[in-house]
Amino acid sequence: MPHTKRLLAAVTAAAVTAVASAAAVQAADKEVNLYSYRQPFLIKPLLDAFTKETGIKVNVVFAKKGMLEKIKAAGDNSPADAVLTVDIGRLYALKEAGVLQSVKSETLEKNIPAHFRDPEGQWFGLTARARVALVSKERVKPGDLTSYEDLAKPEFKGRICTRSGKHAYNVALIASMIAHHGEEGAEKWLKGVKANLARKPQGNDRAQAKAVFEGVCDVAISNNYYMGKM
Structure with missing residues (x-):
């Protein structure tokens, strides 16, 4: 599967929409690689539902620490298609590192208020907590x-x-x-x-x-x- 240096990022534990957007370009491959701060068992039901609906397999790489460093070190050879993380601080770090790309999606823009997504479309917030x-x-x-x-x-x-x-x-x-x-x-x-x-x-x-x-x-x-x- 061809990969680019830049990724789509999402913050929260609800990954389906974000992964779908990242996978759209490579849907023909029927496979997408998701780097996640969320433990696999927490998001497995969502990803299973996504795979059942789209036929696209989601490979989850769980990284408790050092996710950004791993992505940067791999450069253009990084297998990551999308990132699922928590907290605005980590999203900011990913964007500042230049590893994200802008995504244009009517589905995301329609369902996610502007104040819960990056103005340039580089990340999208899917849930909130206090x-x-x-x-x-x-x-x-x-x-x-x-x-x-x-x-x-x-x-x-x-x-x-x-x-x-x-x-x-x-x-x-x-x-x-x-x-x-x-x-x-x-x-x-x-x-x-x-x-x-x-x-x-x-x-x-x-x-x-x-x-x-x-x-x-x-x-x-x-x-x-x-x-x-x-």
């Missing part, structure tokens, strides 16, 4: 915490848990604070949150939810869907 605060009903009163900004309030000193600030999920949250409050405002907020930590940042989002349950902290920063997975 970075939220998980709180103890017993130890946090209703109304005490209603915004991200509240996390920096002195009354939450020693009461907040979070994973590393270097993780993509928290980097995106920090970027949103910069967008809303500027660098100076975001830095002030970060210092306030740091002063309110109950422990050194550690673990994943599930670990933060468990910490609230165990009484280690009263508030945890997490993606919204982790509670439903526990």
Whole structure:
């Protein structure tokens, strides 16, 4: 199968539309290679449905780390046709690296609002999620915490848990604070949150939810869907 250096990228766990668009050019080959940050078992039902409907086989290459580096290193010889990832930060990195190509698709443009896709058509967002605060009903009163900004309030000193600030999920949250409050405002907020930590940042989002349950902290920063997975 011939391949080009540039790929189509999608963010989320819903891959069918993105893969279909990438595969259209090579549909005659009846095969497409998908590089994915999402574990294969999570997206298998969607990909199986896609194959059943189109007859195009999807080969999934799971890469927990180093996906961009692998694609760049392979250059024009990369077998990747499409990329499925999570978080806007990773999409930005893929685009900045110049490994994506623009895709013109009436189906994508009709079904995905403009603010959920790249203006140049290099990536498309298929689902959304939120970075939220998980709180103890017993130890946090209703109304005490209603915004991200509240996390920096002195009354939450020693009461907040979070994973590393270097993780993509928290980097995106920090970027949103910069967008809303500027660098100076975001830095002030970060210092306030740091002063309110109950422990050194550690673990994943599930670990933060468990910490609230165990009484280690009263508030945890997490993606919204982790509670439903526990």
